[in-house]
Amino acid sequence: MDAREFDERASVMLARIEALLEGCEAEAMDYEIRPGGVIEIEFDHAGGSQIIINRHAAAQEIWLAARSGGFHFRPDPEQAGRWVGTRDGAELLDVLARCMSEQAGTQIVFEP
Numbered sequence: 001m002d003a004r005e006f007d008e009r010a011s012v013m014l015a016r017i018e019a020l021l022e023g024c025e026a027e028a029m030d031y032e033i034r035p036g037g038v039i040e041i042e043f044d045h046a047g048g049s050q051i052i053i054n055r056h057a058a059a060q061e062i063w064l065a066a067r068s069g070g071f072h073f074r075p076d077p078e079q080a081g082r083w084v085g086t087r088d089g090a091e092l093l094d095v096l097a098r099c100m101s102e103q104a105g106t107q108i109v110f111e112p
Contacts, residue, residue: 001060001075009075010055010062013083014039017053017096026104045105053096062092066099 028044041051064071073092076082083092
């Protein structure tokens with residue numbers, strides 16, 4: 001995949017995450033879109049914490065940094081629009097929902 005194709009795919013996924021965050025009803029959570037497509041999600045629960053999501057063009061990955069660790073995702077070559085973890089094959093949106101639930105102190109589920 002060339003740099004242009006990666007950028008397009010990453011932009012689509014980051015826009016999808018932004019739309020999911022807009023529809024998220026978790027209280028004590030806020031998010032901001034930073035330059036370069038960086039998404040910062042802030043939580044007030046348990047003293048406050050953040051999740052940061054960004055694209056890493058050199059590795060052609062989307063990175064997610066959460067209290068529970070750092071996760072790297074690549075486009076799934078078999079299913080368009082799906083990003084999977086480089087370590088365990090976990091789907092990006094599932095990992096994001098799990099990390100958000102842990103940091104928000106309430107269950108967060110993204111509907112397909």
